[in-house]
Amino acid sequence: APVVPNIKRDAPNILITGTPGVGKSTLCKKVAETTGMNWLEISKIAKENNCLEEYDEVYQCPVLDEDKLMDGLEETMCQGGNIVDYHSCEFFPERWFDVVFVLRTDNTTLYDRLIKRGYAGKKLEDNVDCEIFQVVLDEAKNSYKENLIHELSSVTPENLEQNLEKIYLWIQHWFENNQT
Ligand code: DAT
Numbered sequence: 001a002p003v004v005p006n007i008k009r010d011a012p013n014i015l016i017t018g019t020p021g022v023g024k025s026t027l028c029k030k031v032a033e034t035t036g037m038n039w040l041e042i043s044k045i046a047k048e049n050n051c052l053e054e055y056d057e058v059y060q061c062p063v064l065d066e067d068k069l070m071d072g073l074e075e076t077m078c079q080g081g082n083i084v085d086y087h088s089c090e091f092f093p094e095r096w097f098d099v100v101f102v103l104r105t106d107n108t109t110l111y112d113r114l115i116k117r118g119y120a121g122k123k124l125e126d127n128v129d130c131e132i133f134q135v136v137l138d139e140a141k142n143s144y145k146e147n148l149i150h151e152l153s154s155v156t157p158e159n160l161e162q163n164l165e166k167i168y169l170w171i172q173h174w175f176e177n178n179q180t
Contacts (some may be wrong), residue, residue, distance in 0.1 A: 008178065009078070009079070009098075010079070010080050010081070011037070011079075011080040011081035011175075012098035012099065012171065012174045012178075013077055013080055013081070013082045013084065013096055013097050013098055014031075014037070014082070014083045014084065014098065014099050014101065014167070014170075014171075015086075015089060015092070015097045015099070015100045015101070015144075016028050016083060016084065016085050016086075016101050016103065017086060017088070017089040017100065017101070017139075017140060018087065018102050018103035018131075018136050018154070019087060019105075019110065019130045019135070019136055020087050020114070020127050021105070021110050021113040021114045021117065021127065022103040022104060022105050022110065022154050023103050023105070023154040023160065024085045024087070024103055025041065026160065027103065027154070027164070027167075028083050030160075030164055031083050031164065031167055031168075032083055034164070034168070035168070035171060036081075037082065037083045037171075038076070038081055038082045038083065039082075039083050039085060040073070040082050040083065040084045040085065041085050041086075042084060042085060042086035043087075045069070045072075045073070046062075046064055046065075046069050047062075049072055050068075051064060051065045051066075051068045051069040051072070052064060052065065053065050058122070060122070060123045061123075066091045070091070070093065077093075084096075084097075088136065088139065089136065089139055089140050089143055089144075090139045090142065090143045092143075094143060094144055094145075097144065097148065098148070098174060099148050099150065099170055099174075100140050100144050100148050100149045100150070101150050101151075101152050101163075102137045102140050102149060102150070102151050102152065103152050104131070104151055104152065104153055104154060105153075105154055105155050106155060107131060107132055109155050110127070110128055110131050111124070111128050114127055114128070137149075137151060150166070150170075152166065
């Protein structure tokens with residue numbers, strides 16, 4: 001049967017993206033607990049479903065089998081009500097998401113968080129560079145409509161509260177505008 005891409009969802013799908021260490025899982029966990037949305041940690045799901053291919057020695061991370069991962073997620077995403085957490089955003093189908101939040105930090109904050117996580121050498125440098133050169137934000141802008149993308153500062157605990165508030169408001173508006 002043909003895939004019909006624009007069936008209306010009963011609940012929105014939210015993408016939370018940004019460089020590793022910007023605070024995606026901290027934010028997603030809270031949103032999921034409070035709203036009951038389904039938190040999809042893509043790195044974890046990829047691992048659990050054998051969507052990781054060979055290990056990239058230079059970048060010290062596994063290479064993702066994107067097609068296998070996307071196929072496995074399609075049904076869940078079509079149902080809606082998911083909050084997707086991943087440090088990249090360009091290979092997801094655009095139609096999956098109703099909104100994209102890109103978390104941002106300053107370089108020293110990110111550096112300190114990644115050191116605490118045990119990152120060092122090229123991996124540390126690359127991730128800090130990724131944030132400096134706003135790689136994920138540009139990726140989002142190249143992959144999704146500009147009006148779907150919201151940049152959120154994720155440096156302090158106050159920022160976390162503000163970001164949660166913004167997301168709750170956004171969800172509330174979505175339901176007001178998409179009543180069935
Ligand atoms: P990510 O999932 O993007 O890799 P994380 O949620 O694991 O990031 O957060 C990395 C670290 O930063 C973790 O120790 C919690 C801390 N953190 C996250 N958001 C924060 C915020 N708004 N203010 C202060 N610390 C924060």
